Amino acid sequence: MFNGKVIIGALMVVAAMVIVYSCTHQPYVMPESQRTNDPNICFERDVLPIFISNCAKSGCHDAASHESGYVLDNYAHIMRKGIVPGNSAASKIWLSITLSNTEGGKMPQRSAALNGVQLDVIKRWIVTGAVDSGACSANCDSNNITYSGGIAPMMQLYCVGCHNSASASGGSLNDYNSVMTAAVTGRLIGDVADSAGYNHMPKGGLTLSQCQVTQIRKWVAAGAPNN
Numbered sequence: 001m002f003n004g005k006v007i008i009g010a011l012m013v014v015a016a017m018v019i020v021y022s023c024t025h026q027p028y029v030m031p032e033s034q035r036t037n038d039p040n041i042c043f044e045r046d047v048l049p050i051f052i053s054n055c056a057k058s059g060c061h062d063a064a065s066h067e068s069g070y071v072l073d074n075y076a077h078i079m080r081k082g083i084v085p086g087n088s089a090a091s092k093i094w095l096s097i098t099l100s101n102t103e104g105g106k107m108p109q110r111s112a113a114l115n116g117v118q119l120d121v122i123k124r125w126i127v128t129g130a131v132d133s134g135a136c137s138a139n140c141d142s143n144n145i146t147y148s149g150g151i152a153p154m155m156q157l158y159c160v161g162c163h164n165s166a167s168a169s170g171g172s173l174n175d176y177n178s179v180m181t182a183a184v185t186g187r188l189i190g191d192v193a194d195s196a197g198y199n200h201m202p203k204g205g206l207t208l209s210q211c212q213v214t215q216i217r218k219w220v221a222a223g224a225p226n227n
C-alpha cells in the first residue's frame with residue numbers, strides 16, 4: 001500500500017529526474033564560428049519577406065499588435081524570441097509553423113499554413129546558423145519578365161500572406177485576374193514604387209529592390225499579360 005513516505009520518496013525521485021533532465025538537455029546553440037551561411041539563402045531577400053507577409057500583420061505580430069510578445073518584423077526581433085541557430089527542433093518559431101492543423105498554437109493562425117518551399121527556406125536558414133547575411137545579390141533579371149516566371153512568385157513571397165483573398169484588406173493578389181486589376185489601375189506599381197499618394201507595399205518594413213520594381217513596371221507597361 002502507498003503510505004506518506006513512499007509518495008514523498010517517489011516525488012523526490014521525479015524531482016531529481018527533472019533537475020537532471022533540464023541540466024543535460026540545454027538546447028544546442030551553434031557557435032558563431034560554425035555558422036555557414038547557406039549561399040543560396042539570403043535572410044533579407046528570402047526569409048524576411050516570408051515573416052513580413054505571413055506573421056508581421058496587423059492583429060498578429062507587427063510592432064503595434066505584438067501578439068504574445070512576438071514582433072516578427074526584422075532580424076533582431078525574430079532571433080530574440082524564437083530561433084536557436086543551428087537547431088530547428090529547439091526553435092519555437094519553427095515548431096509553431098510545423099505543427100499539424102489540429103494542434104493548438106499552430107502558426108500562422110486564421111490563415112493558410114506556409115507552403116513546402118517557404119518551410120524549406122526557413123529550415124535551411126536555421127540549420128546553417130540563422131545568419132543575417134546583410135545585402136543580397138539581386139537574383140533578378142529585369143529584362144525578361146513574365147507573369148508566371150516573375151510576377152506571380154514575387155506576389156507569393158512578398159504579398160499573398162496578407163493579400164490572400166478578395167476579402168483581405170487591399171484585396172487579393174493571389175491569382176492573375178486580381179494582380180492584373182491592381183496593375184491596370186496603377187495601384188500595383190504606385191504602391192511598390194512608393195509614389196506620392198500611394199500606400200507603401202509590402203506593408204511592414206520591406207521595400208522591393210530597384211530591379212524588382214523595374215520588373216513590375218515593365219510587365220505593367222507591356223499590358224500585364226498572362227504569360
Ligand code: HEC
Pocket residue numbers: 052053054056057058155158159160161162163169170171173182187188191192198199201202203204
Ligand atoms: C503585412 C501585410 C501586407 C503585405 C505583406 C502587403 N500588403 Fe498590400 N495592403 C495591406 C493592407 C492592410 C492594405 C490596405 C491599405 C493599408 O492599410 O495600407 C493593403 C493595400 C494594398 C493595395 C490596394 C491599394 C492601397 O494601397 O490601399 C495594393 C495594390 C497592395 N496592397 C499591394 C501590395 C503588394 C504588391 C504587396 C507585395 C509586394 C503587398 N501589398 C504586401 C497589407 C499588406
